[in-house]
Amino acid sequence: MNIVDWAVETMDSFGAFGVFLLIFLENLFPPIPSEVILPLAGVAAAGPNNAFWAMLPASVLGSVVGAWLLYGLGRLLGPQRLRSIVIRLPLVHVQDYDTSVDFMDRHGYKAIFFARFVPGIRSLISIPAGLYAMPIGMFTLLTAAGSAIWNAIFLSIGFSMGSNWTVIEPYTDLFSTIAYALIALVVLVFVIRLILRERRRRALGLPDPDQQHLDEPAAGSVAEQGEER
Numbered sequence: 528m529n530i531v532d533w534a535v536e537t538m539d540s541f542g543a544f545g546v547f548l549l550i551f552l553e554n555l556f557p558p559i560p561s562e563v564i565l566p567l568a569g570v571a572a573a574g575p576n577n578a579f580w581a582m583l584p585a586s587v588l589g590s591v592v593g594a595w596l597l598y599g600l601g602r603l604l605g606p607q608r609l610r611s612i613v614i615r616l617p618l619v620h621v622q623d624y625d626t627s628v629d630f631m632d633r634h635g636y637k638a639i640f641f642a643r644f645v646p647g648i649r650s651l652i653s654i655p656a657g658l659y660a661m662p663i664g665m666f667t668l669l670t671a672a673g674s675a676i677w678n679a680i681f682l683s684i685g686f687s688m689g690s691n692w693t694v695i696e697p698y699t700d701l702f703s704t705i706a707y708a709l710i711a712l713v714v715l716v717f718v719i720r721l722i723l724r725e726r727r728r729r730a731l732g733l734p735d736p737d738q739q740h741l742d743e744p745a746a747g748s749v750a751e752q753g754e755e756r
Contacts, residue, residue, distance in 0.1 A: 534564050538571045543585035546571075550586045550678070554593025554650045562646070565678055569685020579686055583679055590643070590674035591667060594653040598666060601657020631659045636669060643673030647710050 537545040546568045553561045568586060572579040631638070635656065642652035656666050 534567050535571075538568060538577075542571075542577050543581040546582050547585040547589040547592075550589030551593040554590060554597065554653075560646070561678070562681060565681030566685030566688070569682040569687075570689060571685075572682065573686050573689050579682065583675070583682055586678040586682065587671055587674045590678065591671050593650070594670045595667070597650060597653035598657035598661075598663070601654040602660065604654075604658060606658055606660075631655055631661070635659065635661055636665065639666060639669040640673045643670065643677050645710075647707060649673075649677075 534549055537549055539545075541548065546564070549564045549568075550561060553564065565586060568582045569579070571577045572582040638652055639656055639661070643649045653666075653670070
């Protein structure tokens with residue numbers, strides 16, 4: 528059974544709750560494409576057993592609840608634990624962590640809202656929002672607002688086209704493919720830049736900028752031992 532057949536069967540069996548469940552899972556497993564699920568929900572909303580006013584809130588709630596879960600994971604990890612992990616990564620330095628913190632401080636609200644329109648990123652952006660303890664009320668509002676716009680667009684497409692929605696399926700698949708390709712390209716460029724930066728640092732004989740941070744826990748332990756004596 529492919530993703531379309533599975534989505535149709537889920538919505539036929541559970542109605543609006545099925546839409547909630549599918550969009551919730553799409554947040555946790557980005558390969559489940561909302562660009563296909565939502566038009567199908569619109570088609571179902573045009574039928575006699577469902578309604579657009581029920582499908583849209585269910586889809587937005589699925590987006591928000593899925594985002595809450597990832598936000599919670601970010602809060603559990605926490606900024607200090609993430610910082611200690613970053614320091615031990617081979618190519619990433621603590622200044623990169625500080626830059627990400629600065630980005631969230633400056634653009635975090637905008638990132639949460641606009642990320643809802645980008646496949647893959649719309650799920651992952653919830654984790655840094657939790658890491659840097661964005662107020663949960665504002666996070667929920669921005670996630671719901673962005674999701675409502677995105678979901679309404681694709682639900683409306685399916686609702687207006689009815690059973691003929693399949694003519695746009697190749698284009699939604701193409702859209703997702705292009706989005707994922709762009710994300711992969713950005714990640715590749717980022718990794719290449721880190722590698723080149725590390726090579727330049729070693730060629731110039733510069734010290735590891737994270738070494739002093741790696742020594743901090745050890746220095747703290749020695750001080751604690753001295754106090755105990």
